[in-house]
Amino acid sequence: MTPIAALYLAQIADVVVPMNKDRLTRKEDPTESFFIMLKRSMIKVNNDKLKAENSIEDLASGRNKDIHSTMIAMERADIEFRLLQQVRNKLLDGYNELFRMAI
Numbered sequence: 001m002t003p004i005a006a007l008y009l010a011q012i013a014d015v016v017v018p019m020n021k022d023r024l025t026r027k028e029d030p031t032e033s034f035f036i037m038l039k040r041s042m043i044k045v046n047n048d049k050l051k052a053e054n055s056i057e058d059l060a061s062g063r064n065k066d067i068h069s070t071m072i073a074m075e076r077a078d079i080e081f082r083l084l085q086q087v088r089n090k091l092l093d094g095y096n097e098l099f100r101m102a103i
Contacts, residue, residue: 041087048076048077049080052076052077055070
């Protein structure tokens with residue numbers, strides 16, 4: 001695993017399981033926690049996509065000449081989007097499996 005990938009996974013892990021000591025002692029509704037996590041993840045994916053688009057516009061207009069940060073922002077947004085798609089696909093697979101179960 002490259003250092004950039006490791007850093008990125010650490011950031012994603014903080015979104016998925018935020019470091020909060022109170023979380024261990026509180027009783028939470030697991031479905032609410034999951035949907036809050038999913039919502040946060042979707043907001044983060046959208047924000048990173050917008051940052052990548054702004055970075056592309058800045059590079060194209062000449063306001064920013066750093067192609068490396070632009071490419072990193074684009075790849076980050078792409079990886080996050082693909083991860084979110086995989087989560088969605090797994091959720092749909094689970095729903096379809098439950099739907100097909102015999103009662």
